Amino acid sequence: MTERLSEETRGPLLGPLFDSGWAMVDGRDALWKQFKFKSFVDAFAWMTKVAIWAEKWDHHPEWSNVYNRVDVVLTTHDVNGLSALDAKLARKMDSLR
Numbered sequence: 001m002t003e004r005l006s007e008e009t010r011g012p013l014l015g016p017l018f019d020s021g022w023a024m025v026d027g028r029d030a031l032w033k034q035f036k037f038k039s040f041v042d043a044f045a046w047m048t049k050v051a052i053w054a055e056k057w058d059h060h061p062e063w064s065n066v067y068n069r070v071d072v073v074l075t076t077h078d079v080n081g082l083s084a085l086d087a088k089l090a091r092k093m094d095s096l097r
């Protein structure tokens with residue numbers, strides 16, 4: 001069962017993500033980060049790797065790609081806010097970077 005992150009779990013789960021460049025979206029319970037790559041091919045290769053995990057976990061990013069840049073927003077539509085799955089996918093995105 002996916003649940004919206006409680007106040008107590010936000011610090012430990014989100015703190016390390018803020019340190020690695022993630023930020024809260026203004027006016028939305030969602031995380032945002034911009035990833036930059038050397039080329040379009042590098043950006044798209046990374047998106048392909050992330051997509052496999054997103055599908056495996058049934059948890060999908062909102063993202064857009066322009067050339068070597070990927071803007072990502074993570075939130076859990078089913079709970080209308082952040083869940084542990086968003087932190088998990090954010091960590092995976094960082095590790096695949």
Ligand SMILES: C[C@H](O)[C@H](O)[C@H]1CNC2=NC(N)=NC(=O)C2=N1
Pocket residue numbers: 058059060061075076077078079
């Ligand atoms: C039916 C399906 O499992 C759900 O719609 C999944 C799919 N991917 C999802 N992705 C995200 N980011 N949030 C969700 O709530 C979500 N729900």
